[in-house]
Amino acid sequence: MTPAQGTNRGLHSDLSSDLSSEAAEAAKEEAANAAKEEDAEAPVLEPMAAKEEAENAAESDTSGTNERRRPGPDLNLIRAGATVIAVLGLLALLHFAASVFITLFSAMLLAFALEPLVHLLCVRTPLRRHHASGIVVFLFVAMLYGLFYATYLRAESFLAEIPAITEKIRAAPMVTSLTKKAEEVNRVFAEAGRRIAPPPAPSARPKPPPPVDVRPEAETFTGTLLLGLGSLGSALFALGFIPFLVYFILADREPLTRRTRELFPEEHRATVGEILLDIERMMRKFLLGNALIALILSAATVLVFLLVGLPYPVVLGILSGTLSIVPYLGLPLALLPGVVGLVSFESGGPFLALIASVTVLHIVAANYLTPKLVGGEVRLNATASTVALLFFGWLWGGMGLVLGIPILAVLKCIFDNVPSTRRIGLFLGE
Numbered sequence: 001m002t003p004a005q006g007t008n009r010g011l012h013s014d015l016s017s018d019l020s021s022e023a024a025e026a027a028k029e030e031a032a033n034a035a036k037e038e039d040a041e042a043p044v045l046e047p048m049a050a051k052e053e054a055e056n057a058a059e060s061d062t063s064g065t066n067e068r069r070r071p072g073p074d075l076n077l078i079r080a081g082a083t084v085i086a087v088l089g090l091l092a093l094l095h096f097a098a099s100v101f102i103t104l105f106s107a108m109l110l111a112f113a114l115e116p117l118v119h120l121l122c123v124r125t126p127l128r129r130h131h132a133s134g135i136v137v138f139l140f141v142a143m144l145y146g147l148f149y150a151t152y153l154r155a156e157s158f159l160a161e162i163p164a165i166t167e168k169i170r171a172a173p174m175v176t177s178l179t180k181k182a183e184e185v186n187r188v189f190a191e192a193g194r195r196i197a198p199p200p201a202p203s204a205r206p207k208p209p210p211p212v213d214v215r216p217e218a219e220t221f222t223g224t225l226l227l228g229l230g231s232l233g234s235a236l237f238a239l240g241f242i243p244f245l246v247y248f249i250l251a252d253r254e255p256l257t258r259r260t261r262e263l264f265p266e267e268h269r270a271t272v273g274e275i276l277l278d279i280e281r282m283m284r285k286f287l288l289g290n291a292l293i294a295l296i297l298s299a300a301t302v303l304v305f306l307l308v309g310l311p312y313p314v315v316l317g318i319l320s321g322t323l324s325i326v327p328y329l330g331l332p333l334a335l336l337p338g339v340v341g342l343v344s345f346e347s348g349g350p351f352l353a354l355i356a357s358v359t360v361l362h363i364v365a366a367n368y369l370t371p372k373l374v375g376g377e378v379r380l381n382a383t384a385s386t387v388a389l390l391f392f393g394w395l396w397g398g399m400g401l402v403l404g405i406p407i408l409a410v411l412k413c414i415f416d417n418v419p420s421t422r423r424i425g426l427f428l429g430e
Helices: 003-069 075-096 098-124 129-160 162-171 173-196 221-225 232-239 242-251 253-262 266-308 313-323 330-344 348-373 382-396 398-417 419-428
Strands: none
Touching: 075 098, 098 129, 098 232, 098 242, 098 266, 098 382, 098 398, 129 242, 242 253, 253 266, 266 313, 266 348, 266 398, 313 330, 330 348, 382 398, 398 419
16 A cells, blocks of 8 residues: 555545534434424423313213203102092093992992991890891891882882873973973074174075984983993892992901001001091991981971872972982982972962972971081081082982992091191091
8 A cells, every 4th residue: 555545545534534423413413403392392282281181071070960960850740640640540440340339339338337237236146247247238138128119119100100290291381381481581582683693695505404413312310320330230230249248348347447457557557447447437427317317308208298289299208308318419409309299289389388398308407407417427518529429420320429428528538547638638628
């Protein structure tokens, strides 16, 4: 190697080292600049990340709070709906199973009325309760059969003459005069209406024929009375169960009472026992008192009808006296049999005497006999009693008029003894 070549290699190596050192310094400067930029951006990115995390946490807290605050179902509304559905279901059951409920309620009322006789036989004689109950039920059925047979014999001729009596009532002078006056009043109002509003001009188009209104056959008195029991055969079939039900209720009175109490929790059994005793005492006094009042009114009304010369005094008197005990509607119902006097009396004097006598008897019974014999056991106000008669009369016909007041009285007795329903009992009372 020559000296010149060695010199060139040394220069080349110096240049290479200078270039590498410059590249290293440039790389260091770039790294330092990048580190500064990262240090400058970090304070900006960290608050943004923290802000995003805080917003996410707030959203999660808000959603959790909303989920916790979301209202649940309204229990009061659910209870009200369930109550309405239960009431509607009960009404449907009372309508479609009317014969069953009428038979059951009638048997229970008769059992309440006959219980004192069974108790008297058990105390005064060595008979057991089953035997005493059988004897009382048999004697009661025999008495009813004899009473109905005697009444039927008296009423047979009267029932046969009902069409003729109806025609006589229509042709009676008093009825004819009232009918003419009603027609005259109707004619006057029609004439006044035509003067106030003249009839429209006749149209050239021919009038269509009037629609034919096809109506079912008019309901008879028997059909109305037996409404809910079906046909007469179904009614007799249902009534045939009443003596057996009365016997079983009387014979098994104590076991039935004990099992009824055991249906409820132990803390409520004392209240249930008090309710059953109150119902039994109230129904017994109510039924026996009204039966005695009906007997007294029937005898007095028969005597009045005999004195004024009304035909069929026994049948019409018993009917008037029995209808007179219907609460709040007894007086107009008791006056209905006196309509026969329109064809029997030539003048209005005996008819007015008949109306006055029936009215006085009803007032005496309502203000003296009922407080003494029935007492204040059935403390129902007039509005509640009338609504009960209307409702059960619509639901069950004539039997509803008989059972409406006792059913409402039993419900009031239950409401009075239950703290949560005591306000309803106060509303139904006097």
